[in-house]
Amino acid sequence: MARREPSLFLRLFALMSLVLAFGAAVLMTAAWYSAREAADEAYDRLLLGAAYQIADAIQVQEGEPEIALPVSAFELLALSDRDRIFYRVLDPAGRTMTGYESLADPAAEAAAPDKALVENATFDGEVVRVARVSRRFDDPQMRGDAVVIVAQTVEARQALARDLTFRSFILVGVMGAIAIGGTIFAVRRALAPISRLEVAIRQRDPLDLTLVSVSTPRELAPFVAEINSFIERLRGRVELMQQFIADAAHQLRTPLAALEGQVDLLSNNEVTPEGRRHLDRIRVRTGQLSRLANQLLSHAMVAHRERAVAGSLVDLTELTRRALDDAIPDTLERDILVTLHAPPDPLIVSGDPVNLAEAIKNIVDNALRHGAPGRITVRLSRHGARAVLEVEDDGPGIPPAQWARVVQRFGAPSSDGKGSGLGLSIAAEVAAAHGGALCFREKGAFGFVVVLTLAAQGREVA
Amino acid sequence: MRLSTRRLILAAALAAAIGPALLALSAGAHGQAMTRFPAPGTPSDTLSIHAATDLTALAPLIQDFQQLAPGTTVEIREYVTNDLFSAAARACHEGRPLGDVLLSSSVDQLVKLANDGCARRVEGPNLPRAPRWANWRDEVFGFTFEPIVMVYNRDSVPAAEVPRTHLELAELLRREADRYRGRVGTYDVRLSGIGYLLAFNDARQTTTTYGRLLESLGRAQVVVRCCTSEILDEVAAGRLLIGYNMLGSYAYERVRRGQPIGIIMPADYTLVLSRGAMVPAHAPHPGLAARFVDYLLSERGQGVGQSQSFFFGLDGTAPPGIEGPDVVTSGIARPIAVGPALLAVQDAARRKRFLEDWSQSMIQSAP
Numbered sequence: 001m002a003r004r005e006p007s008l009f010l011r012l013f014a015l016m017s018l019v020l021a022f023g024a025a026v027l028m029t030a031a032w033y034s035a036r037e038a039a040d041e042a043y044d045r046l047l048l049g050a051a052y053q054i055a056d057a058i059q060v061q062e063g064e065p066e067i068a069l070p071v072s073a074f075e076l077l078a079l080s081d082r083d084r085i086f087y088r089v090l091d092p093a094g095r096t097m098t099g100y101e102s103l104a105d106p107a108a109e110a111a112a113p114d115k116a117l118v119e120n121a122t123f124d125g126e127v128v129r130v131a132r133v134s135r136r137f138d139d140p141q142m143r144g145d146a147v148v149i150v151a152q153t154v155e156a157r158q159a160l161a162r163d164l165t166f167r168s169f170i171l172v173g174v175m176g177a178i179a180i181g182g183t184i185f186a187v188r189r190a191l192a193p194i195s196r197l198e199v200a201i202r203q204r205d206p207l208d209l210t211l212v213s214v215s216t217p218r219e220l221a222p223f224v225a226e227i228n229s230f231i232e233r234l235r236g237r238v239e240l241m242q243q244f245i246a247d248a249a250h251q252l253r254t255p256l257a258a259l260e261g262q263v264d265l266l267s268n269n270e271v272t273p274e275g276r277r278h279l280d281r282i283r284v285r286t287g288q289l290s291r292l293a294n295q296l297l298s299h300a301m302v303a304h305r306e307r308a309v310a311g312s313l314v315d316l317t318e319l320t321r322r323a324l325d326d327a328i329p330d331t332l333e334r335d336i337l338v339t340l341h342a343p344p345d346p347l348i349v350s351g352d353p354v355n356l357a358e359a360i361k362n363i364v365d366n367a368l369r370h371g372a373p374g375r376i377t378v379r380l381s382r383h384g385a386r387a388v389l390e391v392e393d394d395g396p397g398i399p400p401a402q403w404a405r406v407v408q409r410f411g412a413p414s415s416d417g418k419g420s421g422l423g424l425s426i427a428a429e430v431a432a433a434h435g436g437a438l439c440f441r442e443k444g445a446f447g448f449v450v451v452l453t454l455a456a457q458g459r460e461v462a
Numbered sequence: 463m464r465l466s467t468r469r470l471i472l473a474a475a476l477a478a479a480i481g482p483a484l485l486a487l488s489a490g491a492h493g494q495a496m497t498r499f500p501a502p503g504t505p506s507d508t509l510s511i512h513a514a515t516d517l518t519a520l521a522p523l524i525q526d527f528q529q530l531a532p533g534t535t536v537e538i539r540e541y542v543t544n545d546l547f548s549a550a551a552r553a554c555h556e557g558r559p560l561g562d563v564l565l566s567s568s569v570d571q572l573v574k575l576a577n578d579g580c581a582r583r584v585e586g587p588n589l590p591r592a593p594r595w596a597n598w599r600d601e602v603f604g605f606t607f608e609p610i611v612m613v614y615n616r617d618s619v620p621a622a623e624v625p626r627t628h629l630e631l632a633e634l635l636r637r638e639a640d641r642y643r644g645r646v647g648t649y650d651v652r653l654s655g656i657g658y659l660l661a662f663n664d665a666r667q668t669t670t671t672y673g674r675l676l677e678s679l680g681r682a683q684v685v686v687r688c689c690t691s692e693i694l695d696e697v698a699a700g701r702l703l704i705g706y707n708m709l710g711s712y713a714y715e716r717v718r719r720g721q722p723i724g725i726i727m728p729a730d731y732t733l734v735l736s737r738g739a740m741v742p743a744h745a746p747h748p749g750l751a752a753r754f755v756d757y758l759l760s761e762r763g764q765g766v767g768q769s770q771s772f773f774f775g776l777d778g779t780a781p782p783g784i785e786g787p788d789v790v791t792s793g794i795a796r797p798i799a800v801g802p803a804l805l806a807v808q809d810a811a812r813r814k815r816f817l818e819d820w821s822q823s824m825i826q827s828a829p
Contacts (some may be wrong), residue, residue, distance in 0.1 A: 066817055071666060071806040078802040082599050084577045085802050089811075098811035396767050 001389070007189055008194070013392065015182040024176050031168035039160040040129070043080060044118045047131040047150055051077045051116075053147040054089060055135040055268050058097075063141035065091040067098055071097070071151075080156025086123055087151070092137055092144025103149055106130050193217050209235040242300045249297040256290040295422040297408075302355050302426055306433045314353045314456070315346040316387050317380055323360040323380065328368070335374070338364075342380040349454045350389050351434045356454075360389065360431035362423040364452050367393040375446065384457060386436070389452040397448025403440050427452065481669065495540045499524050503532030504741050505530075511536060512550070512561035514543040515737060516691060516712065525786050527757050534691050542688055543568035543655030547575070550742060554580035559744040562751035567709065568655030569604060569738035570804035571689070576601040577805055581739045582748055586756025588763075593776065595799035596736045604736025604800045605758040607773045609780075609789050610660055610709040610810040613617065615697050616722040628671050629728040631706065635678035641703075642682050647693035648706040650686035651820055656735070660707045662800055662807050662816060663733050671730075679706070680823045698723055708720065709735070711772040712779060725784050734797040737772070 006014075053073040059066050067089050077085050088099035106119050117132045129152055134145040193216050199213040211228045232312040263283050271279060322339060328338055348358070367376050379390040398406055407428035427450075436454035443449075497517060503633025513520060517540060524536045541549065543566050553560035554575065566572055575581055581601035589603065594690050596604030604785040612631065614624055623638070625631040635642050665672045683701060690712045696702040705713075716723045739758055741751040757763045764776055773781045778790035789795045798804070806812060 066815070067811050069806045069809040069812045071803055074803040074806040081801060083802070084579070086577075086600075126579075414618055433732055 006356065008191055012187045012191075013183060014312075016187070017180065020176055020179050020183070024074065024172050025070055028165070028169060031172070032165045035161040035164035035168065036157075039157040042160065043152070043157050044131065045101065046076050046131060048073070048116055048133065048150055051131045051148045051150040053138055055146065055148065056088065057148050058089065058091075058135060058137075058148075060137065060142050060152040061145050062137050063139075063140060065097060065137075065146060069098065077150070077152055079153065082155045082158050082159075083153040085150070085152050086127070086128065088149045090147040090149075092142055092146050092433050093251040102167060103130075103151060105147060105149055128153055129157070130442075137397055148353050154357065171329050193220060198240045201227070201316060209238070210246060211397055235389075242304055246300040246304075249300065252293040253290060253297075256286060260286050260290065263291065284287050292422070295426070297361075299422055302358055302430055305355050306429075309352045309354075311350045311352055311434075313350055314356060316349050316356070316389065317342040317347050319353055319357055320360055320378060320380060320389065321358045324359070324364060326366040327361040336368070337375045339375075339377045340380070341377065347380055347382055347387050347456075349434070350455055351454065355430045356434070360429040362427045363389075363452065365390045366423045366427075367395065367450070368393055370395060370398075377446075385456050387454045387456045390441075390449050391452075392447050392449045397442065398440060400440075407438055424450075430438070470543065477606045478566050488684050492610045495542070497538045499528060499536040499538070501533050502528050507750055508537060508755055509563065510561040511563045511565060511748060511754075512537045512541060512545045512546060513538055513565040514541045518715070519711065522766050523758065523763060526762065526766045527754060530757065530762075531702060531753065533749070538605060541547045542569060543613060544653060544717040547655055547688070550575055550580065551578070554578065555741065557744060559743055559746050562673055562741065562745040563754055564740045564742060565737065566655070566740075567608070567735060567737045568659055569602065569736060569798065570659050570807040572602045572738040572740045573598060573800060573802065573804040574808040575716055575742075576740060577802065580743050582743050583747060584741050584752045584755050586759075588756045588760040591759050591761075591764075591776075595801070596776070596810075598800045598802070602738050602800050603755060603759060604753075605725060605739050605763075605776070606711065606735075606737040606767060607774045607776045607778055607797075608737060609721075609771060609774065609795070610707050610733040610736045611695055611710045611784075612714055612726045613694065613705040613708050613713045614724045614726070615700050615703050615802065616724045618700055619724070619822060620751050622694035624724065624726060625704075625728075626673055626726065627728050629730065630669070630799030631704070631728075632671065632678040634673040636681045638680060642694060644683045644685060645701070645703040646679065646682050646706060647685040647687060647696060647702040647704070648679065649690075649693075650688055652806045652817055653688045656709075657707065658813070658816070659798065659804075659807060660735070660767050662735060663796070664707070665816070667731055667733075676820070676823045680789065680825075686824065694721075707733075711774065712783070713816075714773045714784070726786065727789055727794070729787055729792075729794060731796050732794050734778075734789065734795045736797065736800060742766045 008168060040084075050073040053076070054067070055072050056070055057070050059068075070090075075083065077083070086100045088101070088103040089097040090105070091097050092265075100123075101457060103123060104121070106113070106121060107117055119130055121128055121130045123130075131150045132147060134147045136145055137143060197212075197214050197220060198214055200212065202214075209231055211231060213223055214224065216224055242294075260283070263279065263286060267276070267279055267283070320342070324340060328336070337449050364376065364378070373394060376393045377390075377392045379392070380389075381388050381390075406424045409422060411427045424438065431438045431452055431454065436452065436455050437452050439453070441449040441451060495517075498519075511520075511524075517538065520538060524538070528534055528774070542770065545566065546564065547567055548683075550560050550564055551574075563576075566574065572581075576599060581599075583600050584603070585600065586621065589597070589600065589784075612625065623634060625634050635646065645829050649660065651657040652662045664675070682704075687694075690705075690709045691707040693702060693708065694713060694716050697705045698716055700722075710725065710727070713723060713725050717725060739755045741748055741755060745751050758767070759776075768779070770774050772815065780789060787794060
């Protein structure tokens with residue numbers, strides 16, 4: 001038993017989703033990084049601007065450095081209005097002029113620090129962004145670099161980065177939704193030929209052995225070709241087998257007829273009573289054998305015609321009348337009353353007249369052989385869109401437990417050895433091929449009933 | 463001695479107003495006045511407020527808050543702004559608690575404390591009511607709207623002379639130098655944080671006017687005091703004629719009491735101060751403290767403040783009887799935003815230099 005595989009659609013969808021999700025994750029990460037960078041860039045400018053303003057406010061008065069912190073520098077920093085601000089101003093001698101003594105100089109160890117520098121640090125237990133700018137003094141009384149260090153907590157940056165990331169998130173989300181929708185659409189469209197092929201194959205008649213002719217994309221062509229080649233082989237086999245059966249039956253009939261003749265000749269001669277008993281048995285068995293050969297031939301013919309003959313409109317009443325004539329032999333040992341009840345109007349069905357006649361003959365023959373001490377009644381009627389043929393006999397009938405088996409080939413050879421087990425199965429096969437069915441009824445007006453139902457507008461027989 | 467007398471008078475006035483059983487007065491550990499408002503219900507907890515705010519203004523708010531929290535005993539320690547700042551800064555750096563709520567009109571000091579990590583973030587349903595300029599980091603909240611006014615003695619200053627702008631004041635002092643010598647009062651910015659904050663902002667508003675005003679005040683031998691109330695007392699008594707840079711709410715309270723004080727909102731610009739509230743990082747009862755700060759900004763707290771304590775709404779609605787244009791609609795209001803820009807005010811070097819300049823003009827130039 002093959003393991004059940006997930007559908008192609010699910011596979012494609014899952015794989016595409018995976019790729020998309022991965023892509024979205026990469027994009028989001030990139031967006032987050034670039035948002036952080038953008039936020040840093042924006043706020044670093046403010047930080048540097050403030051530091052330059054403060055540096056600009058350093059003055060030398062009477063040889064001493066002085067600083068009057070400009071409020072505007074703080075107003076600039078206050079643009080990120082929730083962040084704490086730390087600052088420190090160092091004179092060229094390295095003494096703190098004002099601000100937070102514990103704020104470390106980020107470039108304290110550098111030999112030749114840049115004029116301006118911004119980096120991350122921590123102060124007072126908080127992550128801060130630190131800017132450092134220096135200002136060169138070349139006054140006679142004061143030489144060297146004054147340093148301004150300004151630090152600010154990063155709430156505003158984080159808020160901006162979050163905001164920017166969130167916007168990218170929405171964009172990526174929308175893109176993802178569109179891509180997923182597109183994937184569903186594309187995969188469905190791409191897989192449509194498979195569904196078409198599936199429908200075409202599923203809707204075929206089980207007996208239809210013609211080739212599949214559905215236009216398919218290149219990828220599916222091998223499957224269709226393989227199916228068609230399989231059908232062709234199957235058709236060849238079936239025909240071969242039918243041919244073989246027909247040939248065999250046909251070949252058997254000639255020697256059997258000769259055998260029957262020899263037996264008849266022999267029975268005219270003097271034989272001991274013991275010998276006559278044996279002779280009678282041989283005759284019965286020979287009769288059975290030739291009937292079997294006939295039925296096999298009939299079966300092969302029915303099967304062949306099912307495939308090969310197109311249906312035509314048939315009057316079932318007329319057909320039944322002729323079939324009855326054929327089925328009831330003139331040389332019957334016993335007197336039997338055969339009645340046909342038919343509606344006045346022709347009962348038209350669509351089908352193969354030969355096969356239908358064969359089916360009716362087999363049903364009547366079955367009644368003659370197995371039951372019917374004296375009466376057989378055939379009734380034709382129309383029930384809505386169905387034509388119904390009932391064959392009732394006054395014989396013992398078939399027990400319900402065997403109903404299912406008697407319609408199978410060699411399903412229930414009769415216990416007395418008189419039947420081949422093929423007759424009713426032929427009738428059932430013909431009924432099925434005409435969109436009908438064969439069933440049984442335990443008790444009719446006086447006996448067992450075989451019911452053959454056909455579609456009044458029967459399906460075309462291929 | 464002078465301080466303690468004042469405290470006793472205040473306590474007596476409060477006791478008369480509130481009811482004798484309600485108040486207990488004792489000296490605090492640092493020598494500040496400590497006033498206790500016993501819980502009206504079964505006492506369950508104590509809220510400790512360290513305030514640089516007049517008790518008369520605070521009492522109605524405390525009592526109304528206790529209606530909402532009947533189990534709460536409220537203790538108030540009174541400070542001058544600079545003392546409160548240095549005590550809070552010291553406590554913060556040593557990791558000690560100092561009260562649950564700090565109230566100060568010197569918001570720059572509260573901002574400096576918050577910037578140094580000494581404040582705790584406060585959350586409450588009413589806090590979003592604070593205007594944007596009156597909330598920094600959800601740590602320092604401005605809860606009042608207090609125009610900075612000039613006051614004058616109605617009996618002694620003729621109506622024609624009443625100055626309408628800062629420049630007019632400078633001109634008046636120059637013109638009538640003899641009459642006003644030694645009879646104009648203002649904050650001693652060396653002692654009062656709020657005086658410094660106001661003077662600093664004056665200096666930033668108009669450099670020329672400020673220079674002239676400083677010069678005139680110095681020449682008029684301005685009288686400097688630690689606190690608004692002392693100057694108001696002296697103006698009401700007629701010893702001083704004009705008080706400069708006074709808190710409008712305190713002055714208006716005098717007017718309501720029938721004292722002969724006139725209030726002028728300067729028509730060139732009127733500074734507006736928002737009294738600040740902050741919960742220190744090491745507050746022992748942060749939940750209760752947050753509830754109190756939230757109450758201050760609630761509709762109820764604002765209503766009580768407007769009718770009994772500060773008289774101006776946070777939206778700028780002014781009580782009747784104030785001279786000068788409407789402070790909000792005329793566009794003369796210059797609110798001092800509660801925010802990091804105040805850190806420049808608190809910079810040690812800048813403050814030192816500012817005080818030196820100020821002292822030179824005001825004190826040493828006096829003959």
